[in-house]
Amino acid sequence: MPLRTFNASLPGLPVNSSEAWAPPMDLDVFYRPDVVIITLYVAVxxxxLSANTLLIFIVIKFQYMRSVTNIFLVNLSVADLLVTLFCMPVQIAKSVTLLWYFGEVMCKTVNFLQGVAVASSVFTITAMSVDRYLAITQSLRQPWMPSRRGACSLLACLWLISLAIFAPLLAVAAVEREMVPMLARTKNGSVSIKIED
Structure with missing residues (x-):
């Protein structure tokens, strides 16, 4: 990585001394958040939030909507809401700043819930595909009619499997503290460096 020359303002250095300095990591010196990405995140x-909540409300409210397929769709909506409520706000915050302000517990929780939600969605779509396949192929012989209780039991098992698969993330995910140079442009156009932990 090439050395960059800055007018440094560090303890022990003269204010306008020109020092060769290489950042410990590849950082965008004057980071500006991408307004378009943040706007799209907020829109999504x-x-x-509104579509998944509405779907869950309709299926719970009206008895005739409680088919096996709709139970699978409610499960997909629950998994989507997990990502929407826990992971997307953190992604928006990461679009605004390069630093992690949420602490160790949130680091573990967000990564864990994101993995669990994705795995649960994949398993649910697979279960829906198998259900539709059996409904079509078994229609000429004995009709395939899964019960709602059976579908709920299957989904509970799929959630448990998803939780078990991503449980190691709770032990592995961690926050590391790094010395990050805080760079600011002064009135005369020079760059001052302040090392913060």
Whole structure:
């Protein structure tokens, strides 16, 4: 990595001394958040929250909507809401700043819930595909009619499997503290460096 020359303002150095300095990591010196990405995140978060909540409400409210397929769709909506409520706000915050302000517990929780939600969605779509396949192929012989209780039991098992698969993330995910140079442009156009932990 090439050395960059800055007018450094560090303890023990003259204010306008020119020092060769190589950042410990490849950072964008003057980071500006991407407004377009943040706007898209907020739009997706809002639509996901409203659409998934509405679907769950309709299936729970109306008895005739409680088919096996709709139970699978409710499960998909629950998994989407997990990502919407826990993971997307953190992604929006990461679009605003390069630093992690949420602490160790949130680091573990967000990564764990994101993995569990994705695995649960994949398993649910697989279960829906198998259900539709059996409904079509078994229609000429004995009709395939799964019960709602059976579908709920299957989904509970799929959630347990998803939780078990991503449980190691709770032990592995961690926050590391790094010395990050905080760079600021002064009135005369020079760059001052302040090392913060």
């Amino acid at each position: 978060l809002t639509s996901s």
